[in-house]
Amino acid sequence: MTFCRLPRPHAVTLHYADEISIFDVAIKAGVSVATVSRVLNGHTNVREPTRDKVLAAVAASGYRVNELARNLRTAESRLLLAMVPDFGNPFYSAIVRGIDSVARQNGYFMLLCDTGADPGRERSYFDLLRGRRADGAICLDPATVQAALAEHVSTLPWVACCEFDPTAGVPYVGIDNHLAAGDAVRHLLGQGHTRIALINAGHGYLYGRQRAEGYRDALSAAGIDADPAWQIDVDTLDYVAGEEAAKGLTRLGRHRPTAVFAVSDTLAIGVIKGMRGEGLRVPDDVAVMGFDDIAVAAQIDPPLTTVAQPMRELGETAARLLLKRLHDPQAEVPGVLLPHKLMLRRSA
Amino acid sequence: MTFCRLPRPHAVTLHYADEISIFDVAIKAGVSVATVSRVLNGHTNVREPTRDKVLAAVAASGYRVNELARNLRTAESRLLLAMVPDFGNPFYSAIVRGIDSVARQNGYFMLLCDTGADPGRERSYFDLLRGRRADGAICLDPATVQAALAEHVSTLPWVACCEFDPTAGVPYVGIDNHLAAGDAVRHLLGQGHTRIALINAGHGYLYGRQRAEGYRDALSAAGIDADPAWQIDVDTLDYVAGEEAAKGLTRLGRHRPTAVFAVSDTLAIGVIKGMRGEGLRVPDDVAVMGFDDIAVAAQIDPPLTTVAQPMRELGETAARLLLKRLHDPQAEVPGVLLPHKLMLRRSA
Numbered sequence: 001m002t003f004c005r006l007p008r009p010h011a012v013t014l015h016y017a018d019e020i021s022i023f024d025v026a027i028k029a030g031v032s033v034a035t036v037s038r039v040l041n042g043h044t045n046v047r048e049p050t051r052d053k054v055l056a057a058v059a060a061s062g063y064r065v066n067e068l069a070r071n072l073r074t075a076e077s078r079l080l081l082a083m084v085p086d087f088g089n090p091f092y093s094a095i096v097r098g099i100d101s102v103a104r105q106n107g108y109f110m111l112l113c114d115t116g117a118d119p120g121r122e123r124s125y126f127d128l129l130r131g132r133r134a135d136g137a138i139c140l141d142p143a144t145v146q147a148a149l150a151e152h153v154s155t156l157p158w159v160a161c162c163e164f165d166p167t168a169g170v171p172y173v174g175i176d177n178h179l180a181a182g183d184a185v186r187h188l189l190g191q192g193h194t195r196i197a198l199i200n201a202g203h204g205y206l207y208g209r210q211r212a213e214g215y216r217d218a219l220s221a222a223g224i225d226a227d228p229a230w231q232i233d234v235d236t237l238d239y240v241a242g243e244e245a246a247k248g249l250t251r252l253g254r255h256r257p258t259a260v261f262a263v264s265d266t267l268a269i270g271v272i273k274g275m276r277g278e279g280l281r282v283p284d285d286v287a288v289m290g291f292d293d294i295a296v297a298a299q300i301d302p303p304l305t306t307v308a309q310p311m312r313e314l315g316e317t318a319a320r321l322l323l324k325r326l327h328d329p330q331a332e333v334p335g336v337l338l339p340h341k342l343m344l345r346r347s348a
Numbered sequence: 349m350t351f352c353r354l355p356r357p358h359a360v361t362l363h364y365a366d367e368i369s370i371f372d373v374a375i376k377a378g379v380s381v382a383t384v385s386r387v388l389n390g391h392t393n394v395r396e397p398t399r400d401k402v403l404a405a406v407a408a409s410g411y412r413v414n415e416l417a418r419n420l421r422t423a424e425s426r427l428l429l430a431m432v433p434d435f436g437n438p439f440y441s442a443i444v445r446g447i448d449s450v451a452r453q454n455g456y457f458m459l460l461c462d463t464g465a466d467p468g469r470e471r472s473y474f475d476l477l478r479g480r481r482a483d484g485a486i487c488l489d490p491a492t493v494q495a496a497l498a499e500h501v502s503t504l505p506w507v508a509c510c511e512f513d514p515t516a517g518v519p520y521v522g523i524d525n526h527l528a529a530g531d532a533v534r535h536l537l538g539q540g541h542t543r544i545a546l547i548n549a550g551h552g553y554l555y556g557r558q559r560a561e562g563y564r565d566a567l568s569a570a571g572i573d574a575d576p577a578w579q580i581d582v583d584t585l586d587y588v589a590g591e592e593a594a595k596g597l598t599r600l601g602r603h604r605p606t607a608v609f610a611v612s613d614t615l616a617i618g619v620i621k622g623m624r625g626e627g628l629r630v631p632d633d634v635a636v637m638g639f640d641d642i643a644v645a646a647q648i649d650p651p652l653t654t655v656a657q658p659m660r661e662l663g664e665t666a667a668r669l670l671l672k673r674l675h676d677p678q679a680e681v682p683g684v685l686l687p688h689k690l691m692l693r694r695s696a
Binding site: 125 | 435436441442444445448459460461462469591617618624644646648
């Protein structure tokens with residue numbers, strides 16, 4: 001027994017009236033939506049009386065044939081999801097602007113979802129995708145990416161951005177986190193620092209692991225074993241977490257590090273405030289390096305030395321990879337690594 | 349001639365399978381969706397043979413009756429739009445988190461739209477609302493709000509947040525911008541400043557006009573006519589715009605103001621950098637006040653004196669007003685003013 005399967009009701013353009021009318025026409029004409037589609041698209045395998053009924057129903061509907069036909073052809077919601085773990089981190093807003101810009105250029109809306117790095121929220125956003133209420137997703141969230149690696153790899157159209165596992169077979173764009181962290185550490189080593197702290201993201205961020213390895217490998221290569229007391233994992237990537245971490249480091253007294261590498265600028269800015277609060281001057285008493293190069297990094301005093309990620313390009317590339325995958329689900333979509341850059345300012 | 353009008357195809361929960369099946373069942377049974385609805389909801393005004401046909405079609409579909417019925421009852425997309433002029437301003441991300449939190453608590457997704465303060469983009473997002481692909485909108489964007497005041501007031505479910513005209517008959521939440529700007533100016537006057545600059549948002553922000561009046565009225569009340577050279581309108585509210593504005597003020601030489609009130613913290617942080625670049629110390633040579641109290645305001649050196657807006661509460665309240673309006677379109681939804689607060693730190 002065959003079952004009449006309708007096109008997805010939301011699989012249409014943004015015009016409510018049109019969206020309704022395809023179904024209206026089918027029911028009014030007493031035919032399937034597939035038949036309406038064949039008539040509107042000019043297929044010849046429709047009997048004359050049926051065609052007449054459909055065209056009469058279209059005429060009665062008051063809708064234009066062209067718009068109906070267009071809606072049937074575009075089985076897309078024209079929505080792309082961008083899932084970020086935290087709206088509040090300016091790093092994500094810069095990337096999201098890149099995604100939004102490419103999406104709009106290509107006739108899509110980008111819808112931003114804050115997962116709070118919560119697997120439950122992540123899952124509910126993936127349900128939008130699974131239900132075809134969105135066409136594709138770009139995930140910047142570690143929970144999303146890791147759950148997706150387990151569940152969604154081959155079945156749903158999504159791209160990993162910044163958080164990625166190059167071995168997972170999922171299209172991704174990011175930077176070489178291992179190399180970038182190594183470059184930061186080598187810059188500090190080159191300034192004569194040997195006691196270098198790492199303030200890193202907890203919560204199982206993939207980039208956190210990649211950067212921690214880059215940090216340890218760069219120290220190792222210089223003959224230095226990283227002291228575990230210099231490696232602090234924080235739960236959130238905000239200013240306050242950085243401030244607290246700085247206070248923790250100053251408690252090491254004369255064993256405290258002379259340089260701090262934080263895996264986000266928000267953390268690094270908090271570290272500078274925390275060090276100032278403990279009476280330490282940056283960079284004279286302690287050097288501080290961040291990561292990302294968010295807009296405010298150049299504004300503060302001292303301006304923050306950091307590893308710049310090409311945030312807008314990361315977002316734009318992620319959107320292009322996703323559109324490529326949507327356009328041709330069989331296409332090879334590559335993993336892309338974009339270049340990072342040391343921004344030498346005054347904090348280190 | 350009556351025309352068979354279907355429920356909105358997207359007016360369902362998030363389950364793709366269910367969404368399809370209502371239409372499937374109607375077409376399979378050769379009846380209208382309204383009839384399917386009556387059967388599933390247990391109404392008695394359906395003839396026996398028709399009821400049998402519907403139930404047979406339901407059985408053949410493999411879908412559960414309860415889910416179908418639930419979908420028919422919930423004529424909602426469960427999406428709320430939040431339209432902001434600029435993802436990149438941390439002020440908006442804090443508000444958006446408040447919206448998102450209340451939306452999720454009530455079973456809605458919040459979808460964030462960056463209008464870029466561009467009327468064309470604003471219109472395309474309102475089309476999502478007009479097409480019932482979203483249930484309601486919260487607008488923080490001046491273009492949106494002002495276009496909406498002209499076009500959408502009575503027809504679409506939306507709430508104005510931060511940008512509002514209390515005389516327009518649209519539900520809104522914000523702060524008393526006139527009073528808050530006056531409070532900032534009175535604080536500077538109280539510290540002995542009489543030459544107080546205003547760095548304000550251009551682009552026709554409603555709050556910009558409200559704060560400019562508060563600034564001028566507070567100066568007037570102190571017997572001071574605001575010098576037009578002290579009042580600078582900027583096109584964007586970012587750090588760089590503040591830095592440029594500061595440079596402009598220093599060019600006034602000995603006529604330069606001794607205090608600067610900027611209508612956003614991003615501008616104020618840029619002003620501090622600009623003043624530092626010109627060799628002026630904050631607050632010794634020039635006092636700087638901001639507006640909003642974004643997270644980084646407390647981090648910089650000197651920490652920024654500012655007017656705190658209750659950002660999260662603004663977002664939460666906007667979402668509650670919108671949900672109230674969605675729940676009962678006839679209900680009186682009030683305008684709400686939330687309290688602001690002076691945050692006295694070291695920059696002024």
